[in-house]
Amino acid sequence: MSAFAETISYGKSYIQSLPLYVPGKSASSVAREYGFAEDSILKLASNENPLGVPESARLAMMAIAANPSACYPDPEATVLKARLQQRFGVPASWITIGSGSSELIDLAAKAFAGRGDSVVVSEYAFALYELAATSVGATAVVTPSRNLGHDLDAMLDAIDAKTTLLYIANPNNPTGTFIEETEIRAFLDHVPEEVVVVLDEAYSEYLPDVQQTSPAKLVEQYPNLVVMRTFSKAHGLAALRIGYCIAQPHLSEMLNRVRPSFNTTSFAQAAAAAALMDNEFLSRTRKVNDAGREQLCDGFDRAGLRYIPSAGNFVLVNVGNGEQVTQALLQQAIVVRPMNGYRLHEWVRISVGLAEHNDRLLRALL
Ligand SMILES: Cc1ncc(COP(=O)(O)O)c(C=O)c1O
Structure with missing residues (x-):
């Protein structure tokens, strides 16, 4: 850093003191960091839809790609x-x-x-x-x-x-x-x-x-x-x-x-x-989420882990030490979200996946 930059304080003080928002790690960054193949990564860290992009939306994007505009x-x-x-x-x-x-x-x-x-x-x-x-x-x-x-x-x-x-x-x-x-x-x-x-x-x-x-x-x-x-x-x-x-x-x-x-x-x-307008995709999404959330919660119940009943596509679960468990899961190519940013150090947030994803997570966690 130049001497100039060291003596001058750039930006507003309220921006300088803003904590950095830490998003869920991407599959590609975990793959790079831990040496896994990208398609082996199970990402349950950002509450995305495990069914992927609806076919209706993919076709709409393909139509634009076929005739792109400048x-x-x-x-x-x-x-x-x-x-x-x-x-x-x-x-x-x-x-x-x-x-x-x-x-x-x-x-x-x-x-x-x-x-x-x-x-x-x-x-x-x-x-x-x-x-x-x-x-x-x-x-x-x-x-x-x-x-x-x-x-x-x-x-x-x-x-x-x-x-x-x-x-x-x-x-x-x-x-x-x-x-x-x-x-x-x-x-x-x-x-x-x-x-x-x-x-x-x-x-x-x-x-x-x-x-x-x-x-x-x-x-x-x-x-x-x-x-x-x-x-x-x-x-x-x-x-x-x-x-x-x-x-x-x-x-x-x-x-x-x-x-x-x-x-x-x-x-x-x-x-x-x-x-x-894709009601079929939405209702499938909801069904998969209802079943997956239940599957995760049943697993947590069996392990005696406390969790917060969730209305979303994720569950907040108390694992004792959120950061430690997150790191241990990363070693197995599974990405969940530690909650230190929220001062919920004992907890991790786990997004609901497909049945096989939830199963893999539960086997790794319990
Ligand atoms: C409650 C809530 N609001 C808003 C957002 C932002 O979502 P996006 O910017 O992807 O629409 C999120 C994303 O996780 C969220 O959990």
Whole structure:
């Protein structure tokens, strides 16, 4: 490092103190690091869909690849929005498309918070909320969890005159905890209308039908609400980076003002439009996940390991020393997620795989 760089402090102090978000290791990096063949790696670290990419989405991408364009993609994602409009019964002006819902989480912070504002998040809620709030200079107010899930009363108590934004994940990652819609509504009834609430439903497609919310009904009733979803999980498109959110136009317009125009590729838009309508793939995904989650939990029960009942496609399980168990599994080419970043040192989060994946994991773990 030059003497110049040593004496100058670049960047904002609140960015310098941001903890680095550590994503799940990729199969290729584990293969390189541990000398395994890439196809021998079992990746259960990032809650991806073990069924892969839906054939409908693959064909949609192939059609684009057969006739590629040198032009920028449609900045309005018109075709995808039309499908979302059809699926959810909201006008296109209520929809914002992001490069994954990660980007939408960031855009919400950028649009609705800044220096001097506070953003309320729960302990053990998805880590990106706190990072997004801090990265725009706002203060993240972290409320204590209840049974490792969101304590909505504590979150309400934490709202004050400085609060402009609040994030809730339902189901939550990494804990898998779930809050019934009646409770969410009771909470929303008490949030001051000048505070924007992001309800992140990244795992909603894994819920039984009766537990699924209607984003349209919710956002119609609550003008301060943004409901976010993603194509990365149940739709199998994590590699494509695409997600969406639904909110009334006064919020959507703000999100679109801070959204880079060409934030999603033509491939991602086309794949998402196809995947959204692929009910057969979604129902297969849910079946495989229900069975796989049960298989994992039965295995944990047999081994006397404590776990948190999960509404998502992953299970948080107490293995005593999360980092040690993660390293031991890596030696067997299995990648799970240690939870040190969440200060849950005894736990690991394991994504639900196909039956043979879960079996291999359980045999290695127990
Ligand atoms: C609760 C939650 N929200 C949002 C995301 C971001 O997903 P993506 O950016 O792939 O849409 C994740 C990813 O793990 C998540 O668990």
